Amino acid sequence: MAQINVKVNGRAVSKQVEDRTLLVEFLRETLGLTGTHVGCDTGQCGACVVHLDGRAVKSCTMIAAQASGSEITTIEGLAKGDELHPMQAAFHRHHALQCGFCTPGMIMTAVDLLRRIPHPDEATIRANLDGNLCRCTGYHNIVKAIAAVAESGAGV
Amino acid sequence: MAHDGIGARLPRKEDRRFITGAGNYTDDIVVRNAAHAEFVRSPHAHARILRIDVSAALRAPGVIGVLTGAELADDKVGGLICGWMIHSKDGSPMRAAPYAPLARDVVRYVGNPVAIVVAETKNEARDAAELVEVEYEELASVVDPAAAQAPGAPQIHAEAPGNTIYQWALGDKGAVDRAFAGAAHRVEVDLINNRLVPNAIEPRAATAIYDRAEGRFTLYTTSQNPHVTRLVLSAFVGLAPEHKLRVVAPDVGGGFWSKIFIYPEETVCLWAARRLGVPVKWAADRRESFLADAHGRDHVTHAEMAFDASHKIVGLRVKTIANLGAYMSTFSSSVPTYLYATLLSGQYDIPAIYAEVDAVYTNTTPVDAYRGAGRPEATYVVERLMDIAARRLRIDAAEIRRKNFIRSFPHQTPVIMNYDTGDYEASLNAALSAARYAEFPARRAEARSRGKLRGIGLSCYIEACGLAPSQAVGSLGGGVGLWESAEVRVNPVGTIEVLTGSHSHGQGHETTFAQLVAERFGVPTDQVSIIHGDTDKVQFGMGTYGSRSAAVGMSAVNKALERVEAKARRIAAHLMEAAESDVELKGGEFVVAGTDKKIAFANVALAAYTAHNLPPGTEPGLKEGAFYDPVNFTFPAGTYVCEVEVDPKTGAVEIVQFTAADDFGTIVNPMIVEGQVHGGLAQGIGQALLEGCRYDRDSGQLVTATFMDYAMPRARDLVSFNVSTTATPCKTNPLGIKGCGEAGAIGSPAAVINAIANAIGVERIEMPATAQRVWETCRAAQAAVAAQ
Secondary structure (H helix, E strand, C coil), X not given: CEEEEEEECCEEEEEEECCCCEHHHHHHHHCCCCCCCCCCCCCCCCCCEEEECCEEEEHHHCEHHHHCCCEEECHHHXXXXXXXXXXXXXXXXXXXXXXXXXXHHHHHHHHHHHHHCCCCCHHHHHHHCCCCCCCCXXXXXXXXXXXXXXXXXXCC | CCCCCCCCCCCCCCHHHHHXXXXXXXXXXXXXXXXXXXXXXXXXXXXXXXXXXXXXXXXXXXXXXXXXXXHHHHCCCCCCCCCECCECCCCCECCCCCCCCCCCCEECCCCCEEEEEEECCHHHXXXXXXXXXXXXXXXXXXXXXXHHCCCCCCCCCCCCHHHEEEEXXXXXXXXXXXXXXXXXXXXXXXEEECCECCCCCCCCXXXXXXXXXXXXXXXXXXXXXXXXXXXXXXXXCCCCCHHHEEEEXXXXXXXXXXXXXXXXXXXXXXXXXXXXXXCEEEXXXXXXXXXXXXXXXXEEEEEEEEEXXXXXXXXXXXXEEEECCCCCCCCHHHCCCCCCHHHCCCCECCCCEEXXXXXXXXXXXXXXXXXXXXXXXXXXXXXXXXXXXHHHHCCCHHHHHHHHECCCCCEECCCCCEECCCCHHHHHHHHHHHCCHXXXXXXXXXXXXXXXXXXXXXXXXXXXXXXXXXXXXXXXXXXXXXCEEEEEEECCCCCEEEEECCCCCCCCHHHHHHHHHHHHHCXXXXXXXXXXXXXXXXXXXXXXXXXXXXXXXXXXXXXXXXXXXXXXXXXXXHHCCCCHHHEEEECCEEEECCCCCEEEHHHHHHHHHHCCCCCCCCCCCCEEEEEECCCCCECCEEEEEEEEEECCCCCCEEEEEEEEEEECECCCCHHHHHHHHHHHHHHHHHHHHCCCCCECCCCCCECCCCCCCCCCCCHHHCCCCEEEEECCCCCCCCCCXXXXXXXXXXXXXXXXXXXXXXXXXXXXXXXXXXXXHHHHHHHHHHHHHHHC
């Protein structure tokens, strides 16, 4: 068994889990944070993206024990109470989601994208979404939502 | 109050839970003491099962039970069904072989479930599944539909000699033969409509619960049509009578038809929950999704079109072999027949059409409907032929289409369909203008100066949505009615709950259905709840697929709203002491025409429930239900224009512009409709450029079983789309809605391939037009030019 000490969405958590537990399994099954999703098993789809010490990571390609000592933000921790993060608000306003399954990972990736590159052009946005699959939107409105947040300067 | 009725670009009500991580998908649902299931699957494409030894697995830590096809047979659990009877042209019924949820004697595709292992944790189930020993005797396999009927091909089911399920035909062969004999020009093409994997990002999942006290099952499942699931599991598989089986499809992460079908895994979980006495939870991983979700398309087609001297089409002849995989999935038989050949007239006035379709078994995952379902295949045939004809006859690609458009409605095609309305020239003109078609030669010349080959391609598609009426569907072999139900419950405070048999898994029904209510009753959409996806709440419904929810589902809601309004008007008239005929509903209030008398809709609702002062003979309450059975299909249509640049040195294809002009009739929420088009286009462009499901010809192994091997369209593969609409409201439903969910996937593959062919200057290139294929085609084209 592995001892995991992490801060998740601002709350300190200490748990013992089976050594092979993936970070995404720890979040979903041990902590009940089911907003982080699993859409594949090869690190391709990005539905599981969370922030680890402020950077986007795929929580399906990381053992939970590797995250011990880190601060993790999941989609559940992005809004400030009832106030949506600007990226969440933009996804809503621009209809950047349909079934909603890829959305948490997509939003976490998008927030990280603007942290790294505050003013990307369309090609840069598209290139930086390479690790996230969406089967519903054709990415059109996702790109639009991210560009709108970048333009407003409210992204970070 | 902001306008949030029909036509408003209203942001979605359902978004908040999805963008905050509060969605409730099947795998998110926690059930106390739930055990976890893992399936043992065939590693072979075709093999005889000699022996299954589960003893080591049963001894593994945490294992609760291991069940095989033998136990399934002991418990008399029935097989899965194909719900659409097709008769061959000789009159014989299709040769459907038994489809056991767990294979007992023979496995017929890689991934065919053989056993279920149920354990306390997911990891324990996985570990124990490795310990199930299955001894196989491998048999020869066939995966290619064109090879399945060959003499000596491996025989997959005894019930289907030559692996042939049916040999079906539609149309007048004699008329077509005569048309070809007298034609001035003939063109022909051989096409492969590539096999696709639907790949909703949420994998399929199920949690099955058996309540011993009540003898009642609950199945949480990733379904597009929970009522049909319940019906099939009750009436055919025989697991539980309908009143003892609750099926809940909560938030569902995309479907694209793949979550319609009644599959082995969910069925086995339900049975195992009763047999083992524990709730059973299963969630597919992506590899399982590739192996076990029904695939789409997979047609091999030869088609010929005949023209008179003035370039008018006089005849169309099509021969298709359709691969249905190793077993017949729920609606598989209807896809290459009534959803395909009936659309071969396209947007064109074609006097004679004849289509023959052979459906075959192969040692591959079952094939069923996938977004568009038969209609993309039909559009691809017709629109590739039109392009090849334009090239051979040396006329403009737009002009040959314009010349052949149907211009008067209703129009009876030679292949069953009766188009109620449309204006194909309007959408063609809108698309050409938005795509700046006339200025294309200058763009091509500019691209050439950069060493790029620029091409433009058109596709004028038509689709048939809202399959109906039920009687006609029944007469063609369909096993279900294709109506929809609705119930409208007005609460005493005036808030409204709408129960619908449609199911939303991305389409935004919680918003658009509420807009319909807002339009009629003037109540804000946040006072309206849309309830769907639970057989305990909604009495019956047919679910969501085939772009039917707006055209059929909302028509049912509309009918129930009419009934609610009629009763509310009667009560309002009574309360205001006015004649019913003088009372109008305006902006959420009933008003007496020509007076200042009025009463708010909410107050009428309250009066209905207090029942202190109702018109004589009026029952208390305000709740009405309706079933709506359409009188005809709806016929969305449009024109897509794709512009590409090909790099002849690398074969890389860049889509530089994609323009869509669609006619969906009445549009409830343009923002949502545009989103549906965007998503459909991505899937169609994916089919044309990237996606191809491949089996190894010798071993029958699925070689594209992960997202590393199967190329899904990513953001950088696509562009921002240029979409617009024209409108001829549907004449056969009360709202004028035609449906919009599949158009993008139906119309776009031909536009992309026509553009690439135009860029390179060739007639043929197969899908997916990968860089390698395009590079080879460019090289061959250059060599051909050099040889001249």
